[in-house]
Amino acid sequence: MPSDVEQWKDELYGTDIRAEIERFAEEGWDAIPDDEHDAWFERFKWYGLYHQRAGQESYFMMRIGPPGGVLEPGQFREIVEIADDFSRGPAENPVFGNGWIDVTTRQAIQLHWIRLEDVPEIFDRLESVGLSTVQACGDSWRNIVGCPVAGKDKHEHVDADALATDLHDTFKRNEAHSNLPRKWKVSVTGCDEGCGQGDINDLAFEPAEKEIDGETVTGYNIRVGGGLSRNEPRFARDIDVFATPEQAVDVAGGISALFRDNGDRENRYNARIKFLMDEWGPEKFRETLQEEFVDFELHTAGEDLRESYSYNAGEADGKHDHVGVHGQPDGNYYVGLNVLVGRIGVDEAYDLADAADEYGSGEVRLTQRQNIVFTDVPEENVDNLRSEDVLEHYSPDPHPFQRGSIACTGTEFCSLSIVETKNRQVRYARWLVDNVELPDGVENFHVHLSGCTASCAQPQIADVSLRGMKTRKDGEPVEALDIGLGGGLGEDPQFAAWIAERVPADEVPGAIANLLENFEEARDSETQSFREFVAERDDEELADLIEPEETDYDDPFMHNTKRTWYPYAEEDDLDESPAPARSDGTPIPSDD
Amino acid sequence: MAIALRTLDDGAWISVDDSRRVSVSDVWTLSRGVFCECEPAYVLLEGFFGTGVEGSVVVADTVGQCLECGTRDSIDRLPVGRIVDGEFKAYSPEAVQSTLESDAGRQA
Numbered sequence: 161m162p163s164d165v166e167q168w169k170d171e172l173y174g175t176d177i178r179a180e181i182e183r184f185a186e187e188g189w190d191a192i193p194d195d196e197h198d199a200w201f202e203r204f205k206w207y208g209l210y211h212q213r214a215g216q217e218s219y220f221m222m223r224i225g226p227p228g229g230v231l232e233p234g235q236f237r238e239i240v241e242i243a244d245d246f247s248r249g250p251a252e253n254p255v256f257g258n259g260w261i262d263v264t265t266r267q268a269i270q271l272h273w274i275r276l277e278d279v280p281e282i283f284d285r286l287e288s289v290g291l292s293t294v295q296a297c298g299d300s301w302r303n304i305v306g307c308p309v310a311g312k313d314k315h316e317h318v319d320a321d322a323l324a325t326d327l328h329d330t331f332k333r334n335e336a337h338s339n340l341p342r343k344w345k346v347s348v349t350g351c352d353e354g355c356g357q358g359d360i361n362d363l364a365f366e367p368a369e370k371e372i373d374g375e376t377v378t379g380y381n382i383r384v385g386g387g388l389s390r391n392e393p394r395f396a397r398d399i400d401v402f403a404t405p406e407q408a409v410d411v412a413g414g415i416s417a418l419f420r421d422n423g424d425r426e427n428r429y430n431a432r433i434k435f436l437m438d439e440w441g442p443e444k445f446r447e448t449l450q451e452e453f454v455d456f457e458l459h460t461a462g463e464d465l466r467e468s469y470s471y472n473a474g475e476a477d478g479k480h481d482h483v484g485v486h487g488q489p490d491g492n493y494y495v496g497l498n499v500l501v502g503r504i505g506v507d508e509a510y511d512l513a514d515a516a517d518e519y520g521s522g523e524v525r526l527t528q529r530q531n532i533v534f535t536d537v538p539e540e541n542v543d544n545l546r547s548e549d550v551l552e553h554y555s556p557d558p559h560p561f562q563r564g565s566i567a568c569t570g571t572e573f574c575s576l577s578i579v580e581t582k583n584r585q586v587r588y589a590r591w592l593v594d595n596v597e598l599p600d601g602v603e604n605f606h607v608h609l610s611g612c613t614a615s616c617a618q619p620q621i622a623d624v625s626l627r628g629m630k631t632r633k634d635g636e637p638v639e640a641l642d643i644g645l646g647g648g649l650g651e652d653p654q655f656a657a658w659i660a661e662r663v664p665a666d667e668v669p670g671a672i673a674n675l676l677e678n679f680e681e682a683r684d685s686e687t688q689s690f691r692e693f694v695a696e697r698d699d700e701e702l703a704d705l706i707e708p709e710e711t712d713y714d715d716p717f718m719h720n721t722k723r724t725w726y727p728y729a730e731e732d733d734l735d736e737s738p739a740p741a742r743s744d745g746t747p748i749p750s751d752d
Numbered sequence: 753m754a755i756a757l758r759t760l761d762d763g764a765w766i767s768v769d770d771s772r773r774v775s776v777s778d779v780w781t782l783s784r785g786v787f788c789e790c791e792p793a794y795v796l797l798e799g800f801f802g803t804g805v806e807g808s809v810v811v812a813d814t815v816g817q818c819l820e821c822g823t824r825d826s827i828d829r830l831p832v833g834r835i836v837d838g839e840f841k842a843y844s845p846e847a848v849q850s851t852l853e854s855d856a857g858r859q860a
Contacts, residue, residue, distance in 0.1 A: 164758050197770040198760060214765075214772045390762075390799070429763070429801055571777075575764035578777040578796070612777070613798060614762065630779055630796045631819050637779040637794065661822055722777045 166425045168199040169299065174338035177203045178283075185280050189218045189740055190748065206300060206338075208293025209279065212272065213575045215725030218740030218748070219249070220274045221573060223296035224286060225303025226526070227328035228310055228321050228348070229267030231291075233522030237513040238289045239269055242282055244506045249273035250738045250745060251729040253572070255583045259506040263499055265566065265618055266345070267526040268296060268303045272573055277743035294332050299340050301331040301416070306348035306356045308527040312488045312535050313351055315479075317367040317465060318378045318405065320350030326409050337416050341423030342431035344416060345387070348380075353479055354469030357528050359395045359653045360386045360618065362433045363415055370402045370462030379404040381461045384415060384445060385437030388615035393655050394434040399442045399449070402462040414453035422448075466651045472529070472606065473650030474623055474691030480604040481529045483563055484556050485542055493537045495520070495545060498558035500589060501567040501582045502530030511550035519545040528618075530566055561592040564606040564623070568616035571721040572728075577611025578628035579639040579665065580717035580727055585609045588669055591713045596673045599680035601687060606648075607672070609641070621647045623690050624672060625656035631664055638718045639665045645675075645702055646694035654691075659699055660706045666715040667708035674707040755805065755835060759812075763799035766812055766832060768840040774812065774832045776800065778845040779819065782830075786850050787816065788823040795819070795827070808835045811851075827851060 162170075172180070181204065184191050192200055201211040210221040224239060231239070243261050249272065252258045262270040274282070286292060295301050307313060310321035327346060331337050348365045349356030358364025365380035380403050386396030403411040424430045437445060450458050470478020482496035497512070504512065512532070516524050521536035532554070537545060546556065555562075565588070568574070570581025588607070598605060608622035619625040625644030630637050641663055644656030663671055682705070683693050694702060721727035725737030738747045760767045766774040776797050784791040795816040802813035811829040818824075829851045833842040843849065 195756065195770050198756075198758065198767050202760075214775060575761045575772070576776065576799075578798070628777075629817070630777070632779075632794055637819070662819060720778070722775060 162425050163428055164198070165202055165299075165428060168202055169339050173203060173206060174335060175333055177206055181207060181209070181276070182280050185277050188743065189276055203298075205297035206295060208296030209274070210297050212573050213571075213722075215734050215737040216573065216739050218275065219272070220276065220279075221569075222271045222274045222279075222282065222293060223264070223268050224271075224291055224293050225266070225268040225296040226291065227304045228306040228324040229308045229526035229528075230310075230321060231524045231526065233517070235289050235291055236516065236524035237510075238285060238291070239271075240506060240509040240513055242285055243271050243509070246275070246278045246282055247271040247273055249726070250741070251726050253583070254728050255586050256503050257505055261504050261506075261509055262569070263502040263504070263526050263530045263532060265502075265528050265530060265616060266303050267305050267308065267528055269526065270569070275741070275743055292332070295338075299342055299344075300338055301327075301340075301344050301346065304328050304346045304348060305361070305528060307351050308355065308482060308525045308533055309486075309494050309535065310350050312494050314487060314489055315351040315353050317352055318350045318380070320348040320356060320365075323350075323365060323380070323405060323408050324348045327412055330409050330413070331416065337413070337420065340416065340420050341425045342428065344419065344433075346412065352465040352468045353471045354466065354473070354649060355471040355482070355528070357472065357649060358383055358386070359649055360388055360621065361396060362387060362419075363412065364396045365403070365408060366464055366466070368402055368462035368464045370459060372404075372459065377404055379462065380408055381464050382411060382415070384442075385434040387432055387434045388618060388620055389432075389613065390429065391613045392434070393615070393620050394437070395653050397437055397442045398461060399446045400461045401446060401449075402459040404459075407456070410454060410456075411458070414449055418445075418449055418453045469650045472621055472648060474604075474606065474648030475650060475689050480606075481531065481563065482527050482533050483531060483558065485546075488536070491539070492535075493539065493542055494533050494535045495537050495542070495556050496527070496531055496533045497551065497554040497556055498563050499531050499554055500562050500565055501585050503582060504554070508550055508553065511548070512554060515545060515548050515550060559593045560598055560603060560605045561596070561607070562589045564604060565589045566606070566608040566617045566622070568610050570611040570628075572726070574611060576614050578630060578722070579611050579641065580721045581609050581611045581617070581628070583728075584665065584715065584717055587713070587715070588672075591669045591711075592672060595669075595711070596676060599676060599683070599686075602690065605690065619644065619647075620655040621649055621653070622656065623648070624675070625658075626668065627658070629662050631662035633664045637720065639721065641665055641668050643668070643671060643706055646691060648691050654695070657699055657702075659702045660708065663708045664718070666713060666718060667710055669713040670709035670711040671706050673711070674709065675705050678705040678707075755840070757803045757805065757810065759800040759803055763801055766800055766803050766810070768810065768833075773840055773842055774800070780816070780830070780845040781848050783848050783850050787825065787827060788818045788821050790818055790820045792848055793818050793820070801826075804829075805835070809833075810835065810840065
């Protein structure tokens, strides 16, 4: 039997949702019938609106997805102004204040505390600069990720931005692909560093070349079925297909249609294409694609560039991210700035928008490591840009512990998360910077903190993987983390193995400090990377190297942050929640 | 009166009559043998994959992990609340629970 979600989608989905959102916005939160909340909140996702967790009713997260993370001149500033005007909550976050933007691991931006009544104006303002929230969430083509410096990169093999934009233009608001069995995540990589992270996407375009009719053609090899969620991580599998840039959109459409028609619509937990790939295998997948979903002969796979992939690869050589000052082929520079856990306060975001305008082209690009990149900075502007005050915090040369930190949304807003994440990861990074010396030669060290098994912070592909858990300490349940080691992408991607489980959150910084000390002592040489070191050892040996312990690190979020309406509110009990609220923020009494 | 019951948001919640009433990430106290041999077992619920009504009791199919011994497994028919006069009353996760034996009245 189709799930409730499938029935709701059958009744109304896709672009028809827009008029309903506008109607509810006009009439107010109370206009949504009580017995239709679940259905409408599921549909709103298609327009990038996600109802925040219990205790925060009537407030929404809004996601804006620019393909490849490219925000053209003026777009970043408009988002900042929207955040300034509409993204303010009833309580302050102690680290980030009130009003910020979040850069996500899929090159999107998330705003919180959005009220339904404000949504039509926000949509209008986004559209006025060419942006949209369409299909940012929900069962359809999500934001298309890819090389964030496409078109500006000396490592480029094929222009990922052109294909990402084509795919965006073709499959957003496309009725034939609006209603898929589940989310559909697509990546386009064009460089030899692998920064599109195709291996963890449902559909991946990867740079390749192939001899066709005696000529060498550059294009894409295709992989299908990657993903990290639900304790079922998979790397995308090679289906032995090469697509020329001219064929790529048709091949993508064929694969999307194959998923639409064959994905499991009865069980949402089995609906992602990775499970269909488990069932079919790449050969049957290719055969079905060829026979039923494309009307030309597919090429077999070409020669790929995976050997040189370094992005998020954890190896000693190669570029691991886009932070820093890097030359573009046209003689200008792109400047990657570190954004700790992806969150930028509104005031600083204005300063960053000003700096992008003054020293570069005004373009701001978003990376899968939650950072931002200014492009087209002439050489004579680089030093002046670097001396801007705002770059002290959003630095092109951050400490490795800050540079390597990623965190998901966590219990602050998310229904699924088990633990607080962003504030905690900021505190971890600061403590590590102040207290831990990195072993010689270690310039990159990635620590990814995800609040649950949904894996939005991509924990399985970090040097140190942290995943939300609980444990009991001194007789009380407290927030805890599982610690994994050895993950990373690259030519031969590897998921982390979960080595230490249920470590109280306040003992994790001590565990990382001890682990690094033990690594320095036991490694073969200064050139051995942490990932290589981990790969040489079994789980038992590795467990002995993690020695969780309390230190002077203080964690204010050990209690059950999910049982609060907002973990940082002075009166944080769920009963104290000011939600749901009217458009002016005043609470709506429950008997209203 | 019919009660609308479903899991929501990738199994993050059990929704009762379109209201998010039971959340993952709480630690439930279960009697010995229900989940593992710990007495009692403190089990973190990580996701719901089904819900139903057995008489007046609302039950959940869920996945959890014991905080003491580390056992990770699914739990069928964990009672999470009752319907009293048409209203859902949630059970406290801290109260010691067993699972229901009956298989009558199940829905996915």
